[in-house]
Amino acid sequence: MxxxxxxxxxxxxxxxxxxxxxxxxxxxxxxxxxxxxxxxLLWTLSTSLRTPAESFNNPPAWIPTDWDFSNYAAVFQQVPIGQFFINSVIVTLAIVVGQTITCTLSGYAFAMVSFPGKNTIFGIFLATMMVPIQTIIIPVFVIVKMMGLAGSITSLIVPALGSAFGTFLMRQYFMQMPRELGEAARIDGASQFGVFWYVYARMASPAVATLAILNFSGFWAEYYRPLIFLNQQDTFTLPLGLVGLQGNLGTGSISVVLAGVILAMIPSVLLFIFAQRYFIEGVTAGSSR
Incomplete structure (x- = not known):
């Protein structure tokens, strides 16, 4: 200065x-x-607009010499990307809505409702975040198969309707809210659910938006569970379906593969652009308190 x-x-x-x-x-x-x-990201975008031969130039060129937009048309010709997109939308939106409901309710219960063993139950619930999905994928698959859901996109939705991280996020947000508001609502005759819905849920919109954005980005790009649970091409989600662009024994065009990757990234990028205000507000909530 x-x-x-x-x-x-x-x-x-x-x-x-x-x-x-x-x-x-x-x-x-x-x-x-x-x-x-x-x-x-820039290299992926650049490579998706060049010929396969130019993609392996050494040293690599960041700007294509000959812009080749046919790679994007080839994506639609080689795989049914429209069906993959619809499947991903159904799975992702169902999980986002489901986790928003369950995590908001459970987070409110752990933060605002008193019941026996609350801290112990929350500690056990939180400990599940330390368990990698690879260690429980077989039991989950067995349960899904016993429910008759194996091979369908429902097998991806049902096991993911709850989340320890989402519950923790919402609990921390609710704990920052003044309890006096809920007490005043109960004095006016509101039920427990009425206090949640008309008082605290309205105030938790930034945290809900943050949870929705994180879930959308995570499950939109999920590859591991679809690889285990799905076995028919018409049920594939985008990340799993785009593997078909590699061709037999990986002989496909790298430019076409990366063009498919760019197409798959567009929804997540657009969501963050339009919802970044709510995301930043939810992430930074409580920092000034």
Missing amino acids: TTVSMRPDGVVRRRKPIVKIGSIVGIAILIIATVFALGP
Whole structure:
């Protein structure tokens, strides 16, 4: 910042701005992090617009010499991407809606409702976050098969309708809210659900939006569970279906594969662009308290 000082003879002297080294280092770190984060994305977009031969140039060229938009048309010709897209929309939206309902209700219960063993139950529930999905995928598959859901997109939806992380996120948000509002509503005759719905649920919209965005991004790009549970092409989601672009023994065009990846990324990018205000508000909630 610029400082002003006055000499004994009355002459005003302006000192040069003092540049903080910490600010410069912070900006430099952010620039480097941005390059590492956006570099693969930019390379993917660039490669999807070039010929396969040009994709393996060494050193790699970031800007295509001959722009080839036919790679995107080839995606629609080689795989039924429209069906994959519909399947992904159904699965992702069903999980997002389901987790929004269950996690909001359970988070409110753990934060605002008193019942025996609440902390113990929450601790056990939270401990499930430490268990990798790879260790429980076989029991989950057996249960799904016993329910008669194996091979259908419903097998992806039902096991994912609850979430320990989502419950934890909503609980932490509800715990920051004043309990006096709920007590006042109960004095006015509101039921427990009425207090939740008309008072606290309305105030939790930033956290709900954050949970919805995180769930959409995560399950839209999910590959592991569809690979285990689905066995028919007409039920494939986008990440699993796009593997078909690799061709037999991986002989497909890398440019076409990455064109499919770019197409699959568009919904997540658009969602974040239009909902980033709610996402940032939900993530930073409570930081000023």
